[in-house]
Amino acid sequence: MKRRMILTAGATPAALGIAAPAIAQTRPKVSWRLTSSFPRNLDTLYGAANTFSKMVSDATDGDFTIRVFSPGEIVPALEAREATSKGFVESCFTASSYSIGTDPAFMFATVLLFGLNSRQQMAYLYELGGNDKLNRLLYQKHDVLCWPLISTGAQMGGWFRKEIRSVEDLKGLKFRIGGLAGHVFQRLGSVPQQIAAGDIYPSLERGTIDAAEWIGPYDDEKLGLYKVAPYYYYPGWWEGTGILSLIVNKQKYEELPPAYRSIVQTAAAATTSLGLARYDALNPQALKRLVAAGTQLRPFPQAVLDACFDETTKMHEEYSRADPVYAEIYREMATFRQDAYQWLQLSEYAFDSYQIRRLRR
Amino acid sequence: MKRRMILTAGATPAALGIAAPAIAQTRPKVSWRLTSSFPRNLDTLYGAANTFSKMVSDATDGDFTIRVFSPGEIVPALEAREATSKGFVESCFTASSYSIGTDPAFMFATVLLFGLNSRQQMAYLYELGGNDKLNRLLYQKHDVLCWPLISTGAQMGGWFRKEIRSVEDLKGLKFRIGGLAGHVFQRLGSVPQQIAAGDIYPSLERGTIDAAEWIGPYDDEKLGLYKVAPYYYYPGWWEGTGILSLIVNKQKYEELPPAYRSIVQTAAAATTSLGLARYDALNPQALKRLVAAGTQLRPFPQAVLDACFDETTKMHEEYSRADPVYAEIYREMATFRQDAYQWLQLSEYAFDSYQIRRLRR
Numbered sequence: 001m002k003r004r005m006i007l008t009a010g011a012t013p014a015a016l017g018i019a020a021p022a023i024a025q026t027r028p029k030v031s032w033r034l035t036s037s038f039p040r041n042l043d044t045l046y047g048a049a050n051t052f053s054k055m056v057s058d059a060t061d062g063d064f065t066i067r068v069f070s071p072g073e074i075v076p077a078l079e080a081r082e083a084t085s086k087g088f089v090e091s092c093f094t095a096s097s098y099s100i101g102t103d104p105a106f107m108f109a110t111v112l113l114f115g116l117n118s119r120q121q122m123a124y125l126y127e128l129g130g131n132d133k134l135n136r137l138l139y140q141k142h143d144v145l146c147w148p149l150i151s152t153g154a155q156m157g158g159w160f161r162k163e164i165r166s167v168e169d170l171k172g173l174k175f176r177i178g179g180l181a182g183h184v185f186q187r188l189g190s191v192p193q194q195i196a197a198g199d200i201y202p203s204l205e206r207g208t209i210d211a212a213e214w215i216g217p218y219d220d221e222k223l224g225l226y227k228v229a230p231y232y233y234y235p236g237w238w239e240g241t242g243i244l245s246l247i248v249n250k251q252k253y254e255e256l257p258p259a260y261r262s263i264v265q266t267a268a269a270a271t272t273s274l275g276l277a278r279y280d281a282l283n284p285q286a287l288k289r290l291v292a293a294g295t296q297l298r299p300f301p302q303a304v305l306d307a308c309f310d311e312t313t314k315m316h317e318e319y320s321r322a323d324p325v326y327a328e329i330y331r332e333m334a335t336f337r338q339d340a341y342q343w344l345q346l347s348e349y350a351f352d353s354y355q356i357r358r359l360r361r
Numbered sequence: 362m363k364r365r366m367i368l369t370a371g372a373t374p375a376a377l378g379i380a381a382p383a384i385a386q387t388r389p390k391v392s393w394r395l396t397s398s399f400p401r402n403l404d405t406l407y408g409a410a411n412t413f414s415k416m417v418s419d420a421t422d423g424d425f426t427i428r429v430f431s432p433g434e435i436v437p438a439l440e441a442r443e444a445t446s447k448g449f450v451e452s453c454f455t456a457s458s459y460s461i462g463t464d465p466a467f468m469f470a471t472v473l474l475f476g477l478n479s480r481q482q483m484a485y486l487y488e489l490g491g492n493d494k495l496n497r498l499l500y501q502k503h504d505v506l507c508w509p510l511i512s513t514g515a516q517m518g519g520w521f522r523k524e525i526r527s528v529e530d531l532k533g534l535k536f537r538i539g540g541l542a543g544h545v546f547q548r549l550g551s552v553p554q555q556i557a558a559g560d561i562y563p564s565l566e567r568g569t570i571d572a573a574e575w576i577g578p579y580d581d582e583k584l585g586l587y588k589v590a591p592y593y594y595y596p597g598w599w600e601g602t603g604i605l606s607l608i609v610n611k612q613k614y615e616e617l618p619p620a621y622r623s624i625v626q627t628a629a630a631a632t633t634s635l636g637l638a639r640y641d642a643l644n645p646q647a648l649k650r651l652v653a654a655g656t657q658l659r660p661f662p663q664a665v666l667d668a669c670f671d672e673t674t675k676m677h678e679e680y681s682r683a684d685p686v687y688a689e690i691y692r693e694m695a696t697f698r699q700d701a702y703q704w705l706q707l708s709e710y711a712f713d714s715y716q717i718r719r720l721r722r
Binding site: 117280 | 388419421475478483484485514515601630634637639642645648649666699700702704707708710712715716
């Protein structure tokens with residue numbers, strides 16, 4: 001509070017008569033803590049936090065360090081954003097969507113169900129003003145700021161003990177899936193469950209649950225789910241991409257000198273690019289190994305996708321009626337989605353279509 | 362040469378008894394020149410060089426500045442890499458593929474014909490060691506180092522005055538297209554031509570050429586080609602992505618202190634991510650405007666694509682027989698392409714397929 005008053009008055013150490021060398025003002029020693037919601041054994045996700053931290057340290061000759069903590073070391077996995085809001089830690093690496101209990105609009109920085117793919121989501125957030133708008137209308141209210149730190153790309157639909165042949169098969173399905181996608185499955189009669197990563201395997205093995213979704217081949221392989229659920233469904237319509245975020249305490253961020261703020265932004269954007277490249281390099285080999293181990297690949301039937309799309313649209317409309325911020329962001333994303341897919345089908349999609357057909361020969 | 366000897370001996374200024382303050386060693390004032398191969402009116406491409414330069418300056422409080430020059434201001438557009446090799450400028454922003462006259466393997470940092478899409482190309486370059494290998498086996502020989510600075514995404518196939526209905530229609534076609542794609546069209550009987558951007562419109566209007574390719578809707582619109590060639594073909598099979606590169610003089614790079622080298626790397630990776638997002642934000646609206654102005658969208662016929670694919674494969678094999686470096690990089694990229702598309706069809710492609718069908722309703 002005292003600090004804020006000083007800043008408002010525009011007073012600098014020099015104006016206050018403090019004899020600080022110029023270097024101390026622009027290149028202070030700063031140590032931040034970053035709590036991760038993702039465990040160390042997920043080298044893809046945890047690795048992104050490490051990459052980011054190393055970039056910041058290297059760019060400042062070690063003057064600005066960000067120490068990465070595993071979930072539970074200082075903050076539980078799902079409380080990372082709240083701890084950052086309260087200033088208990090300066091920053092965290094988490095799914096913004098973990099905070100939808102506080103406000104459903106926290107979903108949008110992570111994903112739009114049946115929404116934008118990775119590139120479209122980045123275009124919306126960075127180049128169509130979405131990220132700035134979310135910071136202004138949502139994150140600031142919670143004393144934080146948010147930027148992408150990694151994108152997973154389109155995710156898989158998860159591991160199922162039995163085949164899904166119709167919408168009827170969703171009824172009563174005990175499915176380990178959280179967030180707004182869980183709400184959609186519930187509307188279709190499923191029983192969504194939130195289970196921590198380490199407990200998914202035994203739950204699926206014992207039949208306590210019928211299905212579980214996680215991320216994609218490389219990360220899923222680590223959980224061993226292919227040993228207890230033979231059917232691997234696609235696409236994960238609820239995550240055309242999953243963006244995991246760097247969330248920083250707003251006041252701590254604003255206390256940084258301009259060069260450090262710039263380095264945080266640049267390192268976050270660079271990590272996003274390299275993290276997705278890592279997934280794209282690792283997933284193809286993991287998929288081969290899973291298929292070799294007996295995994296049965298299955299597309300969700302069109303009728304199932306249609307029912308999920310319809311329920312998702314209804315849900316978005318209900319949240320939009322309840323909250324003007326949700327309504328504005330959803331409308332912008334849905335409008336861009338329509339335009340972006342008209343372009344995509346001529347470019348990337350037309351190119352990929354030919355390649356897929358041709359490389360099968 | 363003298364400098365290299367000092368470095369080899371492991372001597373630092375301190376060891377040599379020079380009383381330099383620590384700050385002068387790690388935070389020197391450095392000014393670089395960067396010559397761009399792309400003109401200022403292409404705000405997408407030229408903008409990427411500006412973004413990169415600003416990131417570097419902001420991260421160093423203006424101690425490390427990189428001044429961006431338009432093509433021809435100090436170096437002609439197509440001589441940017443050579444000028445950087447010779448140390449006339451410290452760095453350039455260019456298509457590596459402009460140097461295929463020197464060595465065809467310069468193509469691989471930009472694109473593989475019928476090759477990898479944007480994400481796959483980044484995965485190969487950054488996460489499967491492709492970029493390091495190219496630097497070691499190719500760029501170093503020319504006294505430079507190279508990294509991605511922006512990716513355009515899949516490009517369009519270009520503007521045609523008449524429809525292409527069969528492989529026969531390619532014969533005698535005067536097509537403004539350069540590089541290895543020009544070689545492929547030549548093998549199929551076309552007459553490829555290299556014409557500078559500013560001259561394409563009058564050439565197409567007068568009928569001196571029959572067709573011209575450039576980039577995609579947003580950049581193409583600036584050239585006004587839709588006014589003189591009604592058919593806009595897709596996909597641009599020769600550019601599933603186009604990566605434009607930051608190329609730096611190797612010795613100048615190695616003279617930078619470690620923090621500055623790190624900042625160059627990080628800013629380049631960040632710019633790549635944001636530049637593609639910019640294309641993905643701008644192209645959908647530009648496509649709408651082009652269609653409203655009367656542009657006729659046309660897919661290349663399957664038989665035409667097949668003939669182009671076959672000739673491309675033969676060309677790669679010929680170059681591979683002539684050069685072991687070309688052979689090694691091509692083999693790695695082609696192997697990854699096969700695996701990457703097996704994964705892509707379940708993930709991004711399956712997701713996009715549904716979205717495209719659904720959003721048409």
